[in-house]
Amino acid sequence: MSDFNLPEDKAGRLARCSVFYTDVVPHNHALGLKLVDIGPAEATVELPYADFLVGNPETGVLAGGAVTTLIDASCGSAVFLKLGRFAPLVTLDLRIDYLRPAQPGNTLTCVAECYRMTRQVAFVRALVHQGDTANPVASAQGTFMKLEE
């Protein structure tokens, strides 16, 4: 299973994790999600605004479901980065608080951090913003479980 290990260098890790957005996960690709930055246990993912993602046709505000997908995907990537390798993962739960309405037309950016990893369970938090991290759109917390071991 050594080929599931992530490379040591940042560019290599970013490239390996990006395949989950370009090739491996059809729904990430369908919504237009893009992995733009990574840290030791952090993933930054963008969701560009698109008309087909609108949940309220009267305001143009994106559907909550698209934001849920953005957060779920970002959190999963943060867990892989913390682990340093790809392992089968399942989302156990996800809680999302919507702090303010997203501005129609603007990209949503999710920054997810795996802040604690036990043998089986990973704890992740995430913040969704539109350019200003001090004025976030949503805040989330989730738990993931590794299927192996």
Next chain:
Amino acid sequence: MSDTNLASSPLASLVREVRKTREYRKLTDAIPYTRYMGIGVENLAGEMLCRMAYAPKLIGNSLLPALHGGTLGALLESAAVFELLLQTDTGRVPKVISLTVDFLRSGKAQDTFAKALITRQGRRVANVRVEAWQDDRTRPIASAHALFLLAEP
């Protein structure tokens, strides 16, 4: 309700029409995201249920294959929104305040159903519980509870 702007809103009149005619598709197709996701409302055996029709673009894990967790969250939240639009007299798309999803089983590559239950409806806030299942309704694959803001102060 007391909001006079609702009378002139095209969506509010569509919602009023669909409550009477039960042509749910007119409403679910009027929302770009639910149309894209294949999420619709159906009257099955006299009960209003939500269905997310399977499509390859909903897959999150190609190896299993399994539905993306985000799509289950989307179905649960949409089911709650449609329940509020069709079973209460709110004239605007309710705004989600918070959503908590429990993922219970992986979603297979097939149609998924959901049923929402409004557990409390106040003047401004509604609490909703939702369950999603595939083959067997007694074995849900995901559940959620959500809070919605029904009207602007």
